[in-house]
Amino acid sequence: ATLQSTILKERAEIFDTDFQMSADANHQNIQEREREGGRMVEKGTSLLKKMEISVAEAEKRTGKNAVNMQETYTVYLIEMRPVDAASEGTNPVPDSLWRRYSEFELLRNYLLVTYPFLVVPPLPEKRAEFVWHKLSADNMDPDFVERRRVGLENFLLRVASHPDLSTDKIFYSFLTEENGWKETVFETGFQAKADSRLKALNATFRVKNPDKRFAEMKHYGDELQSVISQLLRVRARAADRLYGVYKVHGNYGRVFSEWSAIEKEMGDGLQSAGHHMDAYAASVDDILEEEEHYADQMKEYLFYADALRAVCRKHELTQYELEMAAQDLTSKKQQREELATGTIRTFSLKGVTSKLFGQETPEQREAKLKMLETQIEEGEELVKERNAECEEFVKSAWVDIERFKEQKDHDLREALISYAIMQISMCKKGIQVWNNAKECFSKM
């Protein structure tokens, strides 16, 4: 059995008799898609059919950290509510537990290592980036915490709606076991694998025959990341400017009020117009808050682009390891041939020294041949294994990439629509305010 299929089967074990979670069943249900809050969430997974997941609250805590220093951090309340309860009308207390951001990171790292062939949903940003001046870059700022809460909930829903990830045991216990979860994760030994993987990925290696599809996907990931970064940067600057435009109009409110004090007939009209200018200036806060939501949607895909690139990179590594194994096998076979026929085609230190110091004895040669034969046997097994791994990886990855593509196209289109609707609302509000002001002016 190949590594990948083993992993998938393991994770799909029925570990809770209440749930019959099967990755295959989930894949069949892929057609069932519902639109929830503009995101395509595959309600088809067994997990989501049974449970409603949410990140309901955020709270500040203080405690001692690893170096025994006092620190303040935020914890988030994860709630799991059985789906049936809502429809039955009963409202039982949901299962809930508190988790902090670092635990979410741990979960994600585990998923990344365990499912290298899947595009793992991203977490909301660790630090506030692409902020415009009024938005705080402070992690403790209540607005940031609120947006993070929403982002974490989104992350959990994405995982819960993924046909494969939703069946993961560690994920499930993340949602259900407050204490001891960390230990459970470390017990899987994923850390060691993570470290070795990381090391390998950071090294530079060149694949001889790169898979064209993955190369294109990686390139797409690069471009997507670059363009969304640019989009977010310019948007933040534009938001700053727009804020300025609206707020300065508030000054009209003040001066009209002062001016109306020295006028007789014009006074009333000016005064009321001034109030509308104040309202206009104040309206920008809501407008920009809504736009922040759009920025968060874009950010999710900025980070998704990174996840996509990671899959491509891991595939490259897999292929590289296959190539290395094949190369090694070829060289061993060549050595055997040379030894058997007595010809030296390849340069080797052994060859030179034997030339210099005389040939080996037949017994030595026999021993060497035998060793080589064993190595070749093992090598062939390794190549077979790696080849199958590679094939499985490609197959699973490509299924998930296709799924991701559809999700991305749908979600981003939705995001653009809601952006357009936001702009429409802003224009309508603007027209209304200026019409109100115009009416006041006409009464001057």
Place this chain on the structure above:
Amino acid sequence: MSAGAPRSLASSGQKSIQDICHPLSAEESALNPGSAADTGLILPNGTPVDTSSPASSSSLLNRLQLDDDLDGETRDLFVTVEDPKKHVSTMETYITYRVCTKTTRTEFDLPEYSVRRRYQDFDWLRNKLEESQPTHLIPPLPEKFVMKGVVDRFSEEFVETRRKALDKFLKRVADHPVLSFNEHFNAFLSAKDLNKRQGLALLTKMGESVKYVTGGYKLRARPAEFAAMGDYLDLFTQKMGTIDRIAQRIIKEQSEFLMELREYGPVYSSWSSFEEDLHDPLEGVSGCVSNCSSALEELTEDMSEDFLPVLREYVLYIESMKVPSDVEKCQDRVECFNADLKADWDRWENNKRQDFRQLLTGMANKNIQHYEKCLAAWESLVPLLQDKQEAEGETS
């Protein structure tokens, strides 16, 4: 837009003499609100159509409606300044404007006139009016717009701004119940060649002596009342200055916002270049942002070219009313001066109210138009995006 029968003189019974309008002062305007859009045409979204075409109307200076309380029939003198032309001679280069007059007044020999005048001629007219009508407020000329060496006196923009101001000047004089009958004004409008040394000798002599007096009396004759006027003008000027600064600041912020938008739109375009399904929606958004950019650019230009100049011209007007002077008086003339000045003051107040109503309404309209353009762009995009979405839903 009729005001009905002109108001008859109020009896002096219950009111003090100060509250009674001078017989020559402007009557209460009975303008409809929203005079800026008096065609009665309404757009589907309920806002009235502003008939002003972008070329002429954005210029409020052009559409100044003085004394709208008189209906069209009682107005018997119409003056416009148009068609600037450059003249090049060996001695100098200068601009002339065509001054067109239509009138039924018997003081004029013909019902229509068309003469060419240059700035010097307008200046001459103003000086003559000041000399011969010392008790009245004479509207200002746009002299201070010129900064030789900094501004190109022959550029289209400068010439147009000046034309509008000269037009406004003549219209104010034409609508003034006393100034419009001045013989110098008549000559200005009708004479083929303005012989500027011409002038009734009598008035010139008197004019010389009176000139020095009027300066002080414009605001000094009756201390209490005119001190109040002076205070008001100071505060008013202050407020105008503040509004000017605010408007400039808004234009600056809008320009900077525009700069960002000009970078923002193309990002969506370059994104669309490597997407398939998302190509059209992204291009669509890019297009919308581009439309909004253009709309904003127009708004900023309009505010710069129309709103600010009118505001500033008012400040100049006020400065021309506050001529300081310490020369002493002919006491017996005081009452006569006061009545004329008060009448002019009331007219000025009324005109000011109308002018600002128009100016501010115009500002509101520009902003409304800007938002309407943006709204149209985004609204046309949404169904496009949603159609695709439905199609996509069907095939999946």
